[in-house]
Amino acid sequence: MTSKRAVVLLSGGLDSATAAAWAKAAGFGVAALSVDYGQRHRLELEAAGRVAERLGIADHRVVAVDLRAIGGSALTDDVAVPKDREAIGAAVPVTYVPARNTVFLALLTGFAEVTGATDLVIGVNVQDYSGYPDCRPEYLRAFETVARLGTRAGVEGARFSVHAPLLHLSKAGIVRLGVSLGVDYAATLSCYDPPAAFVHCGRCDACRLRRAGFAEAGVHDPTVWASGF
Amino acid sequence: MTSKRAVVLLSGGLDSATAAAWAKAAGFGVAALSVDYGQRHRLELEAAGRVAERLGIADHRVVAVDLRAIGGSALTDDVAVPKDREAIGAAVPVTYVPARNTVFLALLTGFAEVTGATDLVIGVNVQDYSGYPDCRPEYLRAFETVARLGTRAGVEGARFSVHAPLLHLSKAGIVRLGVSLGVDYAATLSCYDPPAAFVHCGRCDACRLRRAGFAEAGVHDPTVWASGF
Numbered sequence: 001m002t003s004k005r006a007v008v009l010l011s012g013g014l015d016s017a018t019a020a021a022w023a024k025a026a027g028f029g030v031a032a033l034s035v036d037y038g039q040r041h042r043l044e045l046e047a048a049g050r051v052a053e054r055l056g057i058a059d060h061r062v063v064a065v066d067l068r069a070i071g072g073s074a075l076t077d078d079v080a081v082p083k084d085r086e087a088i089g090a091a092v093p094v095t096y097v098p099a100r101n102t103v104f105l106a107l108l109t110g111f112a113e114v115t116g117a118t119d120l121v122i123g124v125n126v127q128d129y130s131g132y133p134d135c136r137p138e139y140l141r142a143f144e145t146v147a148r149l150g151t152r153a154g155v156e157g158a159r160f161s162v163h164a165p166l167l168h169l170s171k172a173g174i175v176r177l178g179v180s181l182g183v184d185y186a187a188t189l190s191c192y193d194p195p196a197a198f199v200h201c202g203r204c205d206a207c208r209l210r211r212a213g214f215a216e217a218g219v220h221d222p223t224v225w226a227s228g229f
Numbered sequence: 230m231t232s233k234r235a236v237v238l239l240s241g242g243l244d245s246a247t248a249a250a251w252a253k254a255a256g257f258g259v260a261a262l263s264v265d266y267g268q269r270h271r272l273e274l275e276a277a278g279r280v281a282e283r284l285g286i287a288d289h290r291v292v293a294v295d296l297r298a299i300g301g302s303a304l305t306d307d308v309a310v311p312k313d314r315e316a317i318g319a320a321v322p323v324t325y326v327p328a329r330n331t332v333f334l335a336l337l338t339g340f341a342e343v344t345g346a347t348d349l350v351i352g353v354n355v356q357d358y359s360g361y362p363d364c365r366p367e368y369l370r371a372f373e374t375v376a377r378l379g380t381r382a383g384v385e386g387a388r389f390s391v392h393a394p395l396l397h398l399s400k401a402g403i404v405r406l407g408v409s410l411g412v413d414y415a416a417t418l419s420c421y422d423p424p425a426a427f428v429h430c431g432r433c434d435a436c437r438l439r440r441a442g443f444a445e446a447g448v449h450d451p452t453v454w455a456s457g458f
Contacts, residue, residue: 061298061299063294069292069293070290070340097339098338098340098343099336100339103335106332106334110332134378139378139379145371146371149367150363150372151362
């Protein structure tokens, strides 16, 4: 008997690695999709490859989409990544990529169609989203409708589910879940602006949330932090 | 006074050219987005450039997304384009690209955010869609919800509209509308498998619908058909 298939969006970060581990633990046969969207650094994709390998995900594909042609974000454009911000999550940040999760979920839907999956898994969560609109539960529910109405499988009666197993977890809660599932967080990369391979800057929003998450979870933090952090 | 902005998905085909002309005639300031999704031929993108030029659309961008990494269609994969089919539109055809319009509308939503537009224009229509699920009205309404819930502008109160001005027009009706708006159809390319630049094969579904459309509309057909067609 083959298990039900799920497709997971794998960024190489802490959250998506945990979401992928959740999908495996839930009994899905997991295939993973990473999106090369013109990131400032390729290290994120390398991390995704490491994570897939550690989790034993054999079908890991990378789809390239050049969002730089659209622009509008510190992650893809010539805008500086903010460091040492006082308030995280106060408003939509400059690292917001226009319609990013919609683009990513659309690609994941295409991948689901090809692999015969109707379960989509994404590591979005309230703690991390820092004001990104395309991480909210009502958004994810709306996307399920689009996936059902816009696919061959949906026309033939399939329902699509967008699973966001981390949605209501704090960063510490995510770390605790991941540790319980055996996730090797040393393989993951959260930093928006890594100074070198495997090294986290410690100052961007993502780094600060990551560090606080490990501290609050009370578990060993395997992250290599930049000197002085 | 500046006019309201709209973003148009421009493939270089007959339909999207007509949709773009509609948007201009409706008073929108139009910017256009073409998607390079690993088509078998680059001629489609060249046609899009010609169409934008003829319509006086200065802001025309091309976003590359490599859907071949996902696969699953005669338009992006190693599947033969069907020719001389008896029935067109009987079922979802092999030229269906997984979640194509969802990917395209997602990219168009990102482009809308960057340009400040909340009006998205797409040339889908019932006559042409030949069973593609992601052209149906209920699908387009569902996507409007995703665009509103998943964008910064939507969070700030904007409503998004997906305009499909050709949705209930036959191919002949589209041609009549376009001619009345001054569209130069010689600049457009419909063929799935063009034997040469500016030449239509005459045998694929798209060619047969195009030819029948001009004939039924009773207007001059400027298409260059392959020898014998």
